[in-house]
Amino acid sequence: MAALRSRSHFFLQAMLCVACLLPSSAWAGGGFLGIDHRVAYDNRGIWNRNIQSGVLDGTVAFVGLGALAFGDQDKFGDTLWRSVDAMVFTGVTTEVMKYSFQRERPSQTSNPNLFFRGTHAQSFPSGEVSAISAAVTPFMAAYGEDHPAVYALALLPAYDAVARVKTRGHWQSDVLVGAGVGVGFGIYASRRHSPLIISWLPGGFKIGFIHRFNP
Secondary structure (H helix, E strand, O other), X not given: OHXXXXXXXXXXXXXXXXXXXXXXXXXXXXXXXXXXXXXXXXXOHHHOHHHHHHHHHHHXXXXXXHHHHHOOOOHHHXXXXXXXXXXXXXXXXXXXXXXXXXXXXXXXXXXXXOOOOOOOOOOOOOHHHHHHXXXXXXXXXXXXXXXXXXXXXXXXXXXXXXXXXXOOOOOHHHHHHHXXXXXXXXXXXXXXXXXXXXXXXXXXXXXXXXHHHOO
């Protein structure tokens, strides 16, 4: 029962995070969900593209380098490798979706209904939002029940989702579906008996550099 309450709490937090990505005026629009529309272009301040890239690069570096450093010898290292799994699965899935749906970005058109326009059109879904969502979900699943402040990590993909819409990199449905893909693989990776990718690597990766050089 406690596990069920924990999962319910986590799913509630995830859904609240996704709901926060939608501005109140977004319900009148186009696209397959009927919520897509161009917003006023804003590349200033915290919405600047360089900051968006910094958040993504920082997230990837933290997860990747952390996994190599800590290995799979403790809960923190195990969670890092689960994030690696989720990010890799998510990255492959979103790339396939981008080339399959070929949707034009808001920077390319004002019409959110333009799908199958060629390989230059890769708006759907958002790879960045999905990657960050995948990275933080295993941490929320592992630590959220005992340390509710960890749920604040949901602000990272929420920020990136809003920023990508403001800079016309994606439509509203792109970031929502991207977040859903990332959260979904994050939950899957969290529920596995053990991280998958590390099982394919030489045994030294399980130990991690920190434990290897500090026995």
